[in-house]
Amino acid sequence: MNRRILALVIFVIAACGIVSLHPPAEIAAIFASPQAMPVAQGVVEVKLPLEQKSVRFAVIGDNGTGDTPQYEVAAEMEAYRKVVGYDFVTMMGDNIYGSHKPKDIERKFETPYKPLLDAGVKFYACLGNHDDSNETLYKLFNMDGQHYYSFKKGDVQFFVLDSNYMDSKQLDWIQNQLSGSTAKWKIAYFHHPLYSDGRFHGPDLDLRKQLMPIFEKYGLNVVLSGHDHVYERFKPEDGIYFFLVGNSGELRYHNLRPGSNIMAAGFDTDRTFMLVEISGDKLYFQTVSRTGQTVDSGTLQRQPKAQAPIQAEQQVH
Amino acid sequence: MTGMFTKSLVMFRNGIAIAAMLLLSAVALAAQGEKPGPAVNQNAAVAAEFDQHVANYMKVHQKALTGLTVPKNTESPDKIAEFQRQLAANIRSLRSDAKQGDIFTQEITALFRDLVAMAMRSSDGPRIRASFEHAEPIHGIRLDVNQAYPDGLPLQSMPPSLLLNLPRLPKELEYRFVGRELILRDIPANLIVDVIPDLTEPQKK
Numbered sequence: 001m002n003r004r005i006l007a008l009v010i011f012v013i014a015a016c017g018i019v020s021l022h023p024p025a026e027i028a029a030i031f032a033s034p035q036a037m038p039v040a041q042g043v044v045e046v047k048l049p050l051e052q053k054s055v056r057f058a059v060i061g062d063n064g065t066g067d068t069p070q071y072e073v074a075a076e077m078e079a080y081r082k083v084v085g086y087d088f089v090t091m092m093g094d095n096i097y098g099s100h101k102p103k104d105i106e107r108k109f110e111t112p113y114k115p116l117l118d119a120g121v122k123f124y125a126c127l128g129n130h131d132d133s134n135e136t137l138y139k140l141f142n143m144d145g146q147h148y149y150s151f152k153k154g155d156v157q158f159f160v161l162d163s164n165y166m167d168s169k170q171l172d173w174i175q176n177q178l179s180g181s182t183a184k185w186k187i188a189y190f191h192h193p194l195y196s197d198g199r200f201h202g203p204d205l206d207l208r209k210q211l212m213p214i215f216e217k218y219g220l221n222v223v224l225s226g227h228d229h230v231y232e233r234f235k236p237e238d239g240i241y242f243f244l245v246g247n248s249g250e251l252r253y254h255n256l257r258p259g260s261n262i263m264a265a266g267f268d269t270d271r272t273f274m275l276v277e278i279s280g281d282k283l284y285f286q287t288v289s290r291t292g293q294t295v296d297s298g299t300l301q302r303q304p305k306a307q308a309p310i311q312a313e314q315q316v317h
Numbered sequence: 318m319t320g321m322f323t324k325s326l327v328m329f330r331n332g333i334a335i336a337a338m339l340l341l342s343a344v345a346l347a348a349q350g351e352k353p354g355p356a357v358n359q360n361a362a363v364a365a366e367f368d369q370h371v372a373n374y375m376k377v378h379q380k381a382l383t384g385l386t387v388p389k390n391t392e393s394p395d396k397i398a399e400f401q402r403q404l405a406a407n408i409r410s411l412r413s414d415a416k417q418g419d420i421f422t423q424e425i426t427a428l429f430r431d432l433v434a435m436a437m438r439s440s441d442g443p444r445i446r447a448s449f450e451h452a453e454p455i456h457g458i459r460l461d462v463n464q465a466y467p468d469g470l471p472l473q474s475m476p477p478s479l480l481l482n483l484p485r486l487p488k489e490l491e492y493r494f495v496g497r498e499l500i501l502r503d504i505p506a507n508l509i510v511d512v513i514p515d516l517t518e519p520q521k522k
Contacts, residue, residue, distance in 0.1 A: 098469040100398075102394035134504075167481070204448060206476040207477055
């Protein structure tokens, strides 16, 4: 009997020792399953430095299907939130696919992201071509009734555009906003990508022609987009870093054009979301798949004027 | 002596040539000043007529809003849906006799065809065409005045270079292409205000 108790005590001590040896950034995800939410599948392996006072956020795009893969990505996002502690999500549009009846908003947004919403995470949406313009009125998308708007987090100012309808009023607005911005980091995001190796849509060249001169003139640092249902990171163009995250719900399997000379990394075999941390002159990013695999990560240096070589790993999946 | 004469003759000839060029330029400039292309004035008048139609529609829109509260920053999708439904119903009631061509009259339709064709012929043309061809395909749908834009049907993005060529609209209204049709859409009411059929070239895909 005493031997059994001794063995149990030794086992408990050993188990505690093993758990305490794990570094905080590599915590095995153990989750209860609230309201039939999918359980995150993988191990949370954070590749961000988690520096003090940094700005941390997640990026999703083309997510609002209401189907199982969207829920699985959402579960991974929650698993990572618990470790990374990001408190807002930027949405690249196509927030709600198909019907926009109230029950659709529930199934395609409120239910999958409930754990994040309950934790106080804010979502900042832009409009995609599948979105209803009246989504601007919906409080949980934080658009304040506007088709395009701006918000600040620490050293970072975000410029959220409506790429469905880039009229002269909006072009004037973005020019005025950027020219008056004193933020260290200026990030624009909108649905249609200026660069894309997606075979289904590809880049919006007309939009690029209108926006790039403004972005270059006023020193924009980063552009995030969606629309093509893949993940892609690009080599910097004129000092600007471009990301495409259009597969947080939808996916176009093997849709990336091979042999691209603008791609720095790409992933088109599963859904993803991206985590971003900005601290000082550095932007750290980590792109995580539906199954919890890190498919891209790296560090980018802010480029005020001239281009500098990209420091992130070069990966193509 | 002969050399000097030849030089003077060349200078004289050059002088005559320059004088003739100046004279021709002056005549051309004078002609431009006297006859500003009649098409420009005609287009301006048609554009002004379009602005007036839009202003009249906006009066209807404002009247339809009477008694409704815009549910700005609501957490209730039901309230947004109900607001949209009521606004659309009010507009339909106020424009119960509205028909295609009320706003896009024949003259205005002709102007829009010219403006779109002009943009397509410009150096922006290939990019505009590419934008249409890469957009989410919407085919086989005909929309009518006072009809709601179908729930779940994607909205094709408007190529900016083309949009910059069209008359400006108040923020409550927008142009959209649905296949080859150009629609004028009331955004908050999600209602088709008018339609121009077959405005663009047939798409490749």
